[in-house]
Each structure stands twice: as structure tokens, then as C-alpha cells.
Amino acid sequence: MPRISVTVDGIRYDEEVEPRLLLVHLLRDRLGKTGTPIGCDTSNCGACTVLLDGRSVKSCSVLAVQADGGDVVTIEGLATGGTWHPMQKAFHEEHALQCGYCTPGMIMAAIDLLHDDPDPSEEAVREGLEGNLCRCTGYCTIVRAVRRGAREMSQEMPREGMATP
């Protein structure tokens, strides 16, 4: 079996994996990173979105072997020293979740969006999150939260706060 070496949320893991193992299964079943949920399993819903080498990917559509040598950040890697990431805080404060199932993916996609557009308009947020579905009809508060998180990130944590690297 191929041996891979992946950094997840700042910790390096060396694993032997079957080639068919999906990244999301590596994260959840092998590394215990259950903060990343599996939603649709058809790459539609975006619930399993993580950052791979700094960009958002749907971890159900990436093989673990493809992530060999890569740097993965999941929702569990955002908080530092017990303090939530500003985007997490913004989702909390704007009540941007109801059941919460889509939230990890929404937050990771939002953080990715801010790489290219640190102060997105409402329309830009809606387009940037088009790959993430919420079934509790919570988009209005999600959009508000992303814009609030963006403002707070630009004030509090210039650039480097945006999850590694």
C-alpha cells in the first residue's frame, strides 16, 4: 500500500493507505477529524470542504494519495489556543447556522473566498459559496456572517490569520 505523509491542522501524519481511500475518509476514520462531515457524497453539497495547500477542495472528491505531501486545514484547525477563528465567531454571532451540518464547509469556503477578495460584496459571497448547500434555508445569515468575519479578520488578524500556510 502507498505510504503518504500529510500535514493536517499543523500535525504531520505518516499513513499507509489504500489508493481508493478518499481524503474525507482519511480525515474522519483514520485521523479522527470528525469535524469535517460527509454530506451528499456526490460532490454537490460542500459540507466536506477543507483547505488543501491553502485552497478549498471537496475532500470527498480528492484521494488521500493525491494529498501526499500536502497541507490540509480542517475546521478543527482554525481555533488557536482555545480562541475561535474570527469566521467561526462571526457565524456564531450572526446565528448563521441552524442544524450546523453545512457549517464546517461554509466556514472553510468562506475563508478560501477571502484569499482572493478580502472584503466581498453580498453578491461575491453568494457566488463564492455557490458550492456549499444549506438545507435549513439559512443563507441570509450566512452571507452576513461571512462579511462580518471578513471585516473582523482584516482588523484583527491581518492576512496570516487566514489559516496556513
Place this chain on the structure above:
Amino acid sequence: MIPASFDYVRPSSLDEALETLHDQGEEAKVLAGGQSLLPLLRLRLAYPGTLVDLGRVEELRGVADRGDHVLIGAMTTHYDVVTSPIVREHCPLVALATATVADPAVRHRGTLGGSLAHADPAGDLPAVARALDMEFVARSAGGERVIPAADFFLDYLETALDPGEILTGIRVPKLGPGWGFHYEKFHRTAQAWAIVGVAAAVRRSNGAIEEARVALTNMGATPVRATGVEESVRGAELGANGALRAAASRADEDTEPPADLHARPDYRRHLARVLTHRALLAAAGTG
């Protein structure tokens, strides 16, 4: 869903990849960005013996200005295509259409070569390839050949590539000044395939349309050129909405649109006409 077992090879050069493909024969399948192939594997609609992952073949990535055309490496991601200054300047239709492919996370992984070699007629880029007469550079152990877009798409998910061949790059001709572009797509959600799409390029001169290139997404087993529209729209004045509408009414000529959950063939024909009219208006700059 978990894919069926397969062997996995990750060559670091094109030569190594070709050698592997040659050795494995028809059991092997090339993995590009995986955004079409991995869902198929998960649903067990495909079960190759070996996956040859081109993810580390760096020579297949990147965009180069080659004078009369732009060469886009087959493994260039949609994101890198959309953000390439060369593509945006010389092939705006490619940038416009690629920006509508699925969603940002998929565009980070998916590649131009992968989506063309996958040859899904509901994919956006095959129609753009037909509209612009792109050329496909394919390499095998025996050498290199260039396949025109008109000869590349053979049938549903079937291309002119031989089992031992790898698509290495796509040549996009520069159309020169005076052209306007648009890609019009009708779909349910970001991730859903186009029910119908229209890629349009229009050359404007002295207030009229001198030349047009129009190709359709998901109006048959392969992407099709709407030659009837191209003929009819030639000479139309830019402000002549009626003339553009009349030309667009020929959009579904010689097409065999599929029937599926989302649309019947007659509805697709209707959409092709309406969307072609919109695409022509937008490409002509009067929409």
C-alpha cells in the same frame, strides 16, 4: 460510497506517464484533477485497474503565449485558467465559460484537459473548444499529433484519444481584434450540468456582425457547431434584435438533444434558440 479497488501510479514526468500507460494498456485510466472521474469511481460507474495520476507532472501545467495561439497545459486547473492574464487577454471566452464551471472548490482541482478529455457533452468547455476551433495536442510513446476540435469529440464521453495517448495541451487560436464573446448557460444549481449552454463569439465591424462562431452544450452526444446560426447572423446590424432572433431560431437545426430528468428534447430545442439569442446579443455588445 467507496470506489472499487485500483492500483495507483503517480509518474513525475510525461515520459514516465506514457510508459506506464503503454504497459498497462486499456486497464489504465488517466487521472487529471479528478472532479469528474472521482464521482464516477465512487458511484462505481467506472472501475479502472490502474489510475495514472498526472498530478505531479509539472510540465503539463501552465499557460504560454505562442504568438498566433495560446497554449494551455492540459493539467492547468480551471482556477489557473480563469486567473491567467494571458487567457483573459487573448481567449476571454475560455475565461468566461471556465468561471461558470461548477463551483470554486471544484475549479481549484478540475483541469481544462481533464474536462475536455472527459468529453461530457453537458460540460461547458467542449462547446467552447468547438466554437473557437481549439486544437488538441496528444502524445503517445510513438510521438505527438494534433487533433482539431471538430475531430476530437466522437460520442458521449468518447474522444479521438487512443488508450496509449495523453492529452498534453490545448491550443487556443487568438481571434484578433473586433470580437465579442459570451457563454450563456441554463442550469439548476452551480454543481448541476448545463441543461443547455451556448458559446458565442461575434466579430463586429462597421456596426454589423461580420462573422460568428456558435457552439452548443448538451444538444447531442457531442458539442455541436450551430452553423445555421453562424450563416444567418452574418451581416446583421448590431442593433437589429429581430435579425439576431431570426438567426438564433436556427440554433437547434441538426441537433439531437437528449431527454433526461431535467428536460425533454423539445424543451432543449426551445432553450437552445432562446439562449443563442441572448448569447448573440451579449457577444455583440448590445445585450
